[in-house]
Structure formats: structure tokens, C-alpha cells
Amino acid sequence: MLGAFDDLELANGAYYFAALAGLTVLTGLSGQISLGHGAMMAVGAYTVALLIGNEHWALVPALLAAIVISAVVGVAVGAAASRLRGPYLAGATLAFAIGLPAIADQYSSTLGGENGLVINPPTPPSWLGANFPLERWEAWIACAGALVVLFVMNNLVHSGIGRAFRAVRDDEIAASLCGLHVGGVQTLAFIVSAACAGLAGGLLTVVLQLAAPGAFQLALSLSLLTAVVLGGLGSLVGAIWGAALLVLLPTWTNDLANSFSLSTNVSNNLPLAIYGFVLIAAMLLWPGGIQAGARAIVSRVRHSRVPGGS
Amino acid sequence: MRRQSHKVLAVGAICALAAIVAGCGSSSSSSVPGVTSTSITFGTHQPLTGPAAPGYSEIAPASQAFFNYLNAQGGINGRKINLIIKNDEYNPAKTVTVVHELVLQDNVFGIFEGLGTPTHTKVVGYLNSSKVPDMFVASGCACWDNGTAQPYTFGWQPNYTIEGKILGQYIKQHFAGKKVGVFYQDDDFGTGGLTGIKYELPASQIVSAQPYQPGGTNVAPQISAIKAAGAEVLVDFTVPIYTALGQLTSFTLGYKPQLVVSNVGIDPTTVGGLLKTFSKGKAGTELIEGAITDGYLPSVSETSNPWIALFKKVHEKYDASAPFDGNVEYGMANAYTLAQSLQLAGKKLTREDLVNAVNSMGSKLTGPGLVPFRYSTTVHGGYSGVEMGQVRNSQIVLFGGPLVTEPTAGSAITPYTTAQPAPPASGVSVP
Numbered sequence: 253m254l255g256a257f258d259d260l261e262l263a264n265g266a267y268y269f270a271a272l273a274g275l276t277v278l279t280g281l282s283g284q285i286s287l288g289h290g291a292m293m294a295v296g297a298y299t300v301a302l303l304i305g306n307e308h309w310a311l312v313p314a315l316l317a318a319i320v321i322s323a324v325v326g327v328a329v330g331a332a333a334s335r336l337r338g339p340y341l342a343g344a345t346l347a348f349a350i351g352l353p354a355i356a357d358q359y360s361s362t363l364g365g366e367n368g369l370v371i372n373p374p375t376p377p378s379w380l381g382a383n384f385p386l387e388r389w390e391a392w393i394a395c396a397g398a399l400v401v402l403f404v405m406n407n408l409v410h411s412g413i414g415r416a417f418r419a420v421r422d423d424e425i426a427a428s429l430c431g432l433h434v435g436g437v438q439t440l441a442f443i444v445s446a447a448c449a450g451l452a453g454g455l456l457t458v459v460l461q462l463a464a465p466g467a468f469q470l471a472l473s474l475s476l477l478t479a480v481v482l483g484g485l486g487s488l489v490g491a492i493w494g495a496a497l498l499v500l501l502p503t504w505t506n507d508l509a510n511s512f513s514l515s516t517n518v519s520n521n522l523p524l525a526i527y528g529f530v531l532i533a534a535m536l537l538w539p540g541g542i543q544a545g546a547r548a549i550v551s552r553v554r555h556s557r558v559p560g561g562s
Numbered sequence: 563m564r565r566q567s568h569k570v571l572a573v574g575a576i577c578a579l580a581a582i583v584a585g586c587g588s589s590s591s592s593s594v595p596g597v598t599s600t601s602i603t604f605g606t607h608q609p610l611t612g613p614a615a616p617g618y619s620e621i622a623p624a625s626q627a628f629f630n631y632l633n634a635q636g637g638i639n640g641r642k643i644n645l646i647i648k649n650d651e652y653n654p655a656k657t658v659t660v661v662h663e664l665v666l667q668d669n670v671f672g673i674f675e676g677l678g679t680p681t682h683t684k685v686v687g688y689l690n691s692s693k694v695p696d697m698f699v700a701s702g703c704a705c706w707d708n709g710t711a712q713p714y715t716f717g718w719q720p721n722y723t724i725e726g727k728i729l730g731q732y733i734k735q736h737f738a739g740k741k742v743g744v745f746y747q748d749d750d751f752g753t754g755g756l757t758g759i760k761y762e763l764p765a766s767q768i769v770s771a772q773p774y775q776p777g778g779t780n781v782a783p784q785i786s787a788i789k790a791a792g793a794e795v796l797v798d799f800t801v802p803i804y805t806a807l808g809q810l811t812s813f814t815l816g817y818k819p820q821l822v823v824s825n826v827g828i829d830p831t832t833v834g835g836l837l838k839t840f841s842k843g844k845a846g847t848e849l850i851e852g853a854i855t856d857g858y859l860p861s862v863s864e865t866s867n868p869w870i871a872l873f874k875k876v877h878e879k880y881d882a883s884a885p886f887d888g889n890v891e892y893g894m895a896n897a898y899t900l901a902q903s904l905q906l907a908g909k910k911l912t913r914e915d916l917v918n919a920v921n922s923m924g925s926k927l928t929g930p931g932l933v934p935f936r937y938s939t940t941v942h943g944g945y946s947g948v949e950m951g952q953v954r955n956s957q958i959v960l961f962g963g964p965l966v967t968e969p970t971a972g973s974a975i976t977p978y979t980t981a982q983p984a985p986p987a988s989g990v991s992v993p
Contacts, residue, residue, distance in 0.1 A: 357777075460655060462654060466654050
């Protein structure tokens with residue numbers, strides 16, 4: 253049984269997963285780094301907030317529009333990204349993450365400035381009963397979005413496009429000798445992951461009923477990247493681990509920080525310190541991420557059961 | 563390998579669906595959340611870090627200190643008052659998350675003293691639709707003052723429009739004909755204050771109004787624009803950090819207007835400390851010396867006032883690590899009002915009882931405030947006015963007697979002459 257708070261955490265985890273799935277395809281499969289995925293989520297979030305709040309669109313068309321608009325932004329960023337490598341790409345996407353939320357302040361009459369845009373909560377359909385909790389309906393919407401992303405991404409990973417991504421990641425010259433258009437493939441990876449992030453941002457707006465620059469600070473972009481690396485780069489299951497960490501770790505670190513009776517100055521900043529410590533420890537223990545660690549444990553168990561097995 | 567990973571994903575997806583569907587049948591409990599026979603728990607969202615943290619982070623711990631003082635005497639109606647403080651960093655997105663945590667996970671009875679206009683506006687709808695008491699928001703936004711649409715939300719400090727009107731009247735009387743510039747936060751806090759000033763001052767006298775977004779640190783464009791417009795009086799509707807940034811920028815530009823600051827942005831200890839930090843010790847409270855402001859609680863420098871003496875005593879015993887300043891006084895005074903409301907609501911307590919108690923008796927409550935509350939079933943605004951004040955020798959000195967008014971254009975500003983009652987020897991006193 254899930255309480256209202258668990259529903260909310262599930263909803264949070266689901267939209268994080270949508271963003272992480274896209275990012276793991278971009279970074280893990282096509283080998284491009286993005287420090288700007290928080291800004292991609294912001295594009296989707298503001299699209300949904302404007303369409304539902306001002307234009308009174310229905311939920312599903314608004315979410316589809318969020319995917320399309322952020323994919324279009326992905327074309328622009330991806331085209332630039334395919335010409336950049338390593339630290340330059342990181343720098344360019346970093347600038348995107350910092351610069352984009354500032355647009356909301358610049359056009360505060362339309363985008364609401366720091367105050368943000370507020371939408372009404374989604375109403376559960378009447379066939380679910382009058383007392384159906386809002387948090388559960390939000391969780392359902394977010395999970396539906398996450399499942400669509402999981403289905404599409406899983407097929408993509410195992411299709412020719414997924415192989416093209418890996419080929420470009422492993423050796424660009426070999427890939428172009430095989431007839432692949434390297435820049436095109438890299439741009440496509442950016443578009444796909446931007447679309448996922450846009451959907452994630454749209455779902456975030458539906459769950460929080462708010463699109464505000466404060467939700468898309470640089471810290472979000474960095475924690476998304478941290479989560480895919482920690483979960484297991486390039487694996488969709490790793491993205492599930494990463495989403496779970498993004499939702500649960502802050503709560504755990506806060507609870508842990510509050511369980512010591514410390515002066516407020518220390519306890520206010522302690523969650524960040526614990527978070528950093530956990531990251532360092534996890535990277536030392538499982539350099540390949542949680543998913544790689546879990547795989548290693550599973551295969552060790554198998555080896556010990558079936559001597560000589562593959 | 564390919565088959566297998568498909569299988570893993572399919573199983574994962576089915577598990578996720580099953581988990582959600584399984585959640586369908588949970589039932590709600592009938593008892594009142596957050597209340598036992600010996601305790602009552604409130605939650606609050608506060609800027610413990612971030613742009614609004616300087617000064618404001620002292621408020622909720624001071625409230626907690628006052629509750630501890632009351633708890634040591636047996637609490638209210640036999641219940642000890644607990645306060646869970648969560649950090650939202652003055653970030654509206656975080657506010658939404660922590661308030662959901664407080665209500666759904668920590669099962670608080672209500673939210674108390676949630677701080678900030680841009681932050682708290684994002685949770686008012688949720689709290690009212692969930693019927694969670696939203697007591698005495700730490701912001702003077704007019705947005706809390708709607709008992710009809712938001713029966714569970716109550717403001718506490720004077721509405722910014724009321725404050726703006728009284729400041730505006732003072733400017734009209736004492737700086738007649740001088741050009742006025744306004745530097746304000748770009749949300750309902752700043753615009754509410756600006757509205758009040760416009761109610762009192764002729765439009766031609768306000769030569770420039772410049773908004774800022776909380777979060778940035780460069781306010782030179784705004785202050786330069788106000789200076790260029792020739793403003794001789796600068797009105798700040800700012801949180802302390804932006805009062806300090808504004809004054810430092812003015813100082814750098816060689817701009818020395820008569821400063822007028824909303825009571826939320828002038829606490830001399832806080833602003834002086836910020837000025838000192840930002841200027842690396844080169845400047846301090848002298849940059850706000852002589853600033854006109856206002857107050858609705860006695861100034862912390864009036865040590866002979868019995869309320870200040872009480873708060874000082876509680877501060878020394880339960881909150882000694884914080885400086886004794888206007889923020890600490892704010893937290894304790896607001897805690898006093900909550901304790902009074904709980905006392906009125908009675909021993910047998912539901913969420914509705916607390917709301918009804920403030921609706922029916924709130925306007926009769928007396929305490930550390932210099933002016934009465936405006937509470938009724940439809941009016942959920944807080945204090946009805948302020949007394950004018952000035953920063954003299956790094957302390958706020960109030961003068962001229964309390965003034966009260968309504969947050970509407972044209973409503974009269976009248977003196978309030980009823981003397982402030984002394985605090986009770988222990989606990990709280992209710993009418």
C-alpha cells in the first residue's frame with residue numbers, strides 16, 4: 253500500500269527517470285556529455301505551464317507539445333554539440349543550463365520571473381471515484397510517461413539507431429567509414445534525449461503544479477548527470493537506480509543530519525556534505541555504477557553455483 | 563543477452579505498475595493529524611540557506627524557543643507545541659516539496675509561519691484543498707487575506723499595501739514635492755508595497771520604480787536608473803540582502819537619497835552585518851543610518867518594554883546562539899499569537915476548531931503587537947497598521963504613535979490609541 257507521500261515520491265522518481273533515460277542514451281550510448289539537461293527540462297516545464305495555464309490545453313496534448321518543443325531546442329543544441337568535443341561540449345551545455353532559466357527573469361511578464369508560473373492540479377477522472385487522491389493520480393500520470401519513455405528508449409537502444417550511437421561513441425572514424433554521418437547521429441542523440449527531458453519537465457510541472465527557475469538550477473543538471481553515472485552509465489536499468497537515488501537520497505541525508513543534535517549552521521549544511529561523501533564512497537566501491545555493481549554480484553553468485561558456467 | 567535485458571525491463575515495468583495498482587485501496591485514518599493528548603505538531607518552511615537566509619533564518623528557531631518556554635510551563639491546554647522546521651532555500655519549487663513532506667510524511671497538524679511571498683503562494687492552494695490550517699504566514703502579501711476562497715490561510719504581519727500607504731502618507735507629509743524612486747522585489751511583496759505608495763502619492767512624484775529578481779547579486783542597473791531619474795527619496799520594498807546590496811551600490815555611485823525601507827528589510831543587526839560582510843568590513847550600519855521605516859511590534863531597543871523584557875529572557879534561555887534582533891522578536895511574537903489561538907480553540911481540538919477560533923476571536927487578541935488584528939471569517943489579513951520609525955544609532959526608534967488603515971485606496975489612516983497590555987506572568991492571555 254502506498255500512502256500519499258509515497259505516491260508523490262513515486263511521481264518524482266518517474267519524471268526523473270524520464271530525464272535520466274534520455275541522458276543515459278546521450279552520454280552512455282552516443283558518448284556526448286550534457287551539463288544542460290536541467291535546462292531541457294525547463295523548456296518542457298514552461299511549455300506545459302503556458303499551454304495548460306494560459307491556453308487551457310488538455311494534459312496529453314500539452315505533454316506532447318513539451319516533447320516537440322524541447323526536441324526542436326535539442327536540434328539547435330545538438331547541431332552545435334556535434335561540432336564540439338569533451339570539455340568544450342561540457343562548457344557549452346553548462347552555459348545553456350545557467351543561461352536558459354535566466355530567460356524567465358528577463359521576460360517576467362510572460363514567464364513569471366522567479367515567482368514562476370502556477371497551473372491547477374490535474375483532476376482525476378470521475379470513474380476513479382470522488383475520493384481518489386490527487387497524489388496517486390499524479391503518480392499514475394508520471395509513471396505512464398516514464399513507461400512510454402522506457403518502452404521507446406529500450407527499442408531504440410536495441411535498434412539500428414542504437415548501434416549507430418555506439419559505433420559513433422567507440423570510434424568516429426570507423427563509424428564514418430561504415431557510412432554513418434557522425435554529426436547527424438550525434439545530433440539525433442541530442443534530439444532524443446532532449447525530447448525525454450522535455451517530457452520529464454512537463455511531468456514535473458504537472459506534479460508540482462509549478463514551473464519556476466528555482467526548480468531548474470544548475471544543481472539539477474549536475475545531479476541528473478551524477479545520477480546516470482551513479483546508476484550505471486548507458487543502461488536503462490541504471491537510470492531507474494539513478495531516479496530512485498535522486499528521490500530517496502536527499503530525504504535520507506536530511507533525516508540523518510537531523511538525527512544528530514547539532515547547531516543549525518552545521519545541520520543545515522550537513523545533508524550536502526553527506527551527499528558528497530556518499531557519492532565518493534559509491535564511486536570508489538562501484539566505479540561502473542550501481543547497475544554494474546549489481547551485475548557483478550549476480551554473476552559472482554551464478555559462478556559459485558555453476559562451476560565452470562559462462 | 564538482448565532477450566534477457568528485455569525480460570528484465572518488462573519485469574521492472576510490471577512491478578512498477580503492480581506497485582501503483584496495489585496502492586488503490588489505502589484508507590485514511592479518522593483521528594486528527596499531528597495531535598495527541600500531550601502534544602501538537604506544526605511544520606514550517608524557512609529560508610535556512612539561500613538569498614533570504616540572512617536574518618530570516620533566525621525567525622523559526624525563535625518561535626521554537628518561545629514554544630519551549632511555554633512547554634516548560636506545561637504547554638497550551640496540556641499539549642506541548644512542536645515545530646518541524648524545513649529548509650526551502652526561498653526557492654518556490656523546494657517549498658512545494660517540503661510542504662508536501664510536512665503534511666503527508668510528518669503528519670503535521672498545520673503549517674505555521676511559512677516564510678515568503680514567492681514561496682508560500684505556491685502551497686496555499688494545496689493546503690486549503692487539503693484543509694490544513696495555514697497559520698500566520700511570514701509575509702505581508704495581500705494574497706493571504708481571503709477568508710472566503712482560502713478559509714485555512716491566515717496572514718499575520720501588516721499587509722504590504724497597508725504599510726505602503728502609511729509610508730506613502732509620511733513621504734507626502736514630510737518630503738512634499740520631492741522626487742521618489744522605488745526599488746522593489748518583483749513579486750506580490752514588492753508590487754503590494756508599491757500599490758500602497760501609489761494610493762497616497764501623486765503619480766508624478768514617483769519618477770522611477772525598478773524591480774529586482776531575488777537570486778541575482780547585481781542591482782547596479784536598478785539603482786543607476788533610480789539615480790538617473792533624479793529621485794531624492796528612495797523607497798525599498800526589499801528583503802535584507804537587497805537593502806544591503808542597494809545601499810552599497812548607492813554608496814559606490816555616490817548617490818545619497820533619503821532612504822525609506824519596509825519593515826521586512828531594515829533590521830539593523832541583519833542589514834548592518836550584511837553590509838559589513840559584503841564590503842569586507844569597510845561599511846556597516848552607517849549606510850542605513852537615518853532611514854525611515856515602520857514597525858508593528860515594539861522596537862527591540864526598548865528594553866523597558868515588558869514584552870521586550872519577556873522575549874529577551876526567553877531568548878537568553880532557549881535561543882542564545884542567535885543575536886537578539888527584530889527577526890527573533892518576530893518569531894516569538896508570532897509564536898505567541900499561535901499559542902493564543904490554540905488556547906482559544908480549546909482542549910478538544912480539530913483543524914476546523916483552530917480556524918474557527920481565529921475567525922471569531924482573532925480580532926480581539928492582544929499581545930506584543932502595537933495595533934489590533936483584522937481577523938474575521940472573510941478577512942484573514944493580520945495586523946491593521948504600523949507606527950513610523952527611524953534608524954537612529956543603529957537601532958529602530960518608533961515615533962508618532964500607531965496608525966491603522968485598510969488596504970484599499972482612499973480608506974482613511976487613523977491613529978490607534980489603545981495602550982498595549984503587559985504580558986501575563988506565565989503562559990498566554992486570551993480575551
